[in-house]
Amino acid sequence: MIKLADNQFDTQRLHAGYDPKEHLNSPLPPIYQTAAFALGDTDEAEQVAEGSKEGFTYSRVANPTVRAFENRIAALDGGIDAVAVGSGMAAVSYALLNVAEGGGRIIAPTNLYGASIDEFQSIFPKFGIHIDFVDDINDFATVKSLIKADTKAIFVESVANPSTDIADIENLATIAHEAGIPLIVDNTFPTPYLFRPFDFGADIDVYSSTKAINGHGNVVSGIIVDHGQFDWGNGKFPQFTENEFTLETADGQPVSFNEKFGSAAFISRVRIKYLRLFGSVMSPFDAYLALLGVETITERLDKEVSNATAIAKYLKAEPHVKKLYYAGIDQENPLVKKYFPMGIGAILSFEVDGTEKQVDAILNHVKVFTYLPNVGDVRSLIVNPVKITHREIPASLREQHGLNTRVIRLSVGLEDVDDLIGDLKQAIVSAF
Ligand SMILES: *Cc1c(COP(=O)(O)O)cnc(C)c1O
Numbered sequence: 001m002i003k004l005a006d007n008q009f010d011t012q013r014l015h016a017g018y019d020p021k022e023h024l025n026s027p028l029p030p031i032y033q034t035a036a037f038a039l040g041d042t043d044e045a046e047q048v049a050e051g052s053k054e055g056f057t058y059s060r061v062a063n064p065t066v067r068a069f070e071n072r073i074a075a076l077d078g079g080i081d082a083v084a085v086g087s088g089m090a091a092v093s094y095a096l097l098n099v100a101e102g103g104g105r106i107i108a109p110t111n112l113y114g115a116s117i118d119e120f121q122s123i124f125p126k127f128g129i130h131i132d133f134v135d136d137i138n139d140f141a142t143v144k145s146l147i148k149a150d151t152k153a154i155f156v157e158s159v160a161n162p163s164t165d166i167a168d169i170e171n172l173a174t175i176a177h178e179a180g181i182p183l184i185v186d187n188t189f190p191t192p193y194l195f196r197p198f199d200f201g202a203d204i205d206v207y208s209s210t211k212a213i214n215g216h217g218n219v220v221s222g223i224i225v226d227h228g229q230f231d232w233g234n235g236k237f238p239q240f241t242e243n244e245f246t247l248e249t250a251d252g253q254p255v256s257f258n259e260k261f262g263s264a265a266f267i268s269r270v271r272i273k274y275l276r277l278f279g280s281v282m283s284p285f286d287a288y289l290a291l292l293g294v295e296t297i298t299e300r301l302d303k304e305v306s307n308a309t310a311i312a313k314y315l316k317a318e319p320h321v322k323k324l325y326y327a328g329i330d331q332e333n334p335l336v337k338k339y340f341p342m343g344i345g346a347i348l349s350f351e352v353d354g355t356e357k358q359v360d361a362i363l364n365h366v367k368v369f370t371y372l373p374n375v376g377d378v379r380s381l382i383v384n385p386v387k388i389t390h391r392e393i394p395a396s397l398r399e400q401h402g403l404n405t406r407v408i409r410l411s412v413g414l415e416d417v418d419d420l421i422g423d424l425k426q427a428i429v430s431a432f
Contacts, residue, residue, distance in 0.1 A: 017071020088208020173201030
């Protein structure tokens with residue numbers, strides 16, 4: 001693997017985590033479309049199986065194309081390692097189960113992605129994992145007051161969907177660490193290009209790489225990245241310190257994940273227990289497409305942020321728009337200044353000063369924007385979140401997070417910005 005300094009983002013997005021010399025000098029990671037790998041001789045097979053030699057055996061556990069994607073995102077995000085999975089929801093689920101399995105509590109805000117809210121409200125409690133929800137995650141006194149003996153993590157989205165509220169990662173990491181628990185960040189919206197939570201103390205990042213990391217709307221996938229700084233041996237997380245029956249030393253002694261993998265205990269456990277046993281795998285072809293997407297992440301996001309900013313300015317001045325949700329437009333916001341000097345991303349929302357029928361008319365009249373439930377695509381997308389992407393959010397929580405039936409969410413792509421603004425204008429004109 002090519003070793004690069006931390007800050008060479010543009011070189012890393014093209015080269016990190018993959019050495020062509022190990023792959024017949026193919027400059028792009030080849031698609032290893034195979035379920036399993038020949039084991040060589042029995043000695044070699046034994047070494048790979050016990051983990052003393054790096055190698056591949058079965059593509060549910062690891063695959064060279066997927067590994068290149070994992071290595072690349074780990075490098076871009078400033079982590080020690082990553083595990084790619086079949087979707088962003090698998091990344092959220094595995095990360096939180098790995099930290100809180102067996103029972104415990106997680107603190108999280110109510111302004112999360114709809115499926116995360118649904119999972120936290122209706123599924124995790126059945127696994128003994130209870131979520132203490134807080135309306136404003138930057139209300140530090142309330143967050144601190146929710147920490148109990150069995151609290152296992154704080155989970156936040158760095159930039160919330162669709163309100164674009166920003167979580168104060170550095171302060172939340174400090175609060176978490178004082179309590180001996182990790183801060184887990186869903187950093188899907190900004191991607192590692194616009195924001196690296198690890199630089200501000202976060203411990204685990206999760207991504208839906210369905211979105212802007214890939215950027216082409218052609219693959220559902222997710223990835224978990226480990227900062228490698230958290231002490232899993234502090235007594236709160238027995239799953240990392242008890243002997244693990246699949247692991248042993250060279251002379252056959254049982255060991256724990258902490259003993260065997262040290263700072264990589266968390267991410268190794270995600271792979272060996274959750275990916276290997278629960279099985280939500282990213283396919284080699286999907287990893288190849290996602291890697292292609294990453295190659296242009298800088299240029300895509302630069303232009304998308306610039307397009308989104310121009311659209312936000314237009315919407316701010318548009319008489320039929322009552323409220324704009326795009327934290328990035330407020331350069332004086334201290335959280336924007338501190339965390340997002342290059343922009344918060346390409347997703348923004350606005351509330352129409354009109355009826356639901358007029359909102360429908362806008363959605364039905366756009367020609368350049370595509371009406372579909374996704375974000376982070378090179379194409380500009382439009383959706384009505386309350387009816388489509390955020391149906392799971394209970395009605396009682398919607399209003400405070402910018403969610404009512406007159407709110408429209410945009411994910412801004414790479415088209416000519418004048419065409420995008422013109423498209424919104426004509427749709428608004430026909431609606432009113
Ligand atoms: C889309 C999304 C997810 C879920 O990702 P999938 O790839 O659709 O499973 C999780 N978190 C956020 C912030 C998202 O936008």
